[in-house]
Amino acid sequence: MSDQYSDLRELYQEVIFDHNRHPRNFHAMDDASHRADGHNPLCGDQLTVYARVKNDLVEEVSFVGHGCAISTASASLMTEAVKGKSISDVEALFEDMHAMLTEKHPEARDFGKLEVLSGVREFPARVKCATLAWHTLHNAITQARDTARTE
Incomplete structure (x- = not known):
């Protein structure tokens, strides 16, 4: 493994750890216009995604819940990426x-910044952890009534 690849992988891991330890937009949203729940039974990850949508724009997005580091980091990164x-x-x-x-x-x-999640593809069991928040946001945006699941 080259030093450059190793350095990049280390940086990606550090970003994931930071978003897990200090998730961005981690709070319930009382004035959300859209909301959905997500559950990954394989890992036990559970979350709720909230969005305030106005004039076809995601003005605000947040989440609450618990899960593994990849699930939490993915949700945190997602909220930053889709706002606005x-x-x-x-x-x-x-x-x-x-x-x-x-x-x-x-x-x-x-x-x-979402690029840090690309390495998850190498670990098939962790892909469900990384995609849970995204499936849950999709359900919130489309106002699907089902709980988003990765199974």
Whole structure:
């Protein structure tokens, strides 16, 4: 393994650990217009995603719950990435994130900080942890009534 790859992997791990220890936007939202619950029975991750959507724009997004480091970090990073975006942009990002985590990296997309989650694809059992928040946000945005599940 090259030193550059090792350094990059270490940086990615540090960002994930930071978002797990200090999750951003970790609170319930009383004035949310959209809300959904998510559960990963394999790992025990459970969360609720809240969004305030106005004029097709995600003005605010937050989450509460508990889970493993990857699940919490993914939810934290997700809230930062989608705040201020249109519903269509959020849905496109959801599709691209799902592809990055399960299939291959979409070449046309610059994921920014979300890139730190790309290594999860190497650990199939952890993919469900990383995608839970995204599936839950998708359910919130589309106002699906079912609990988002990764099984």
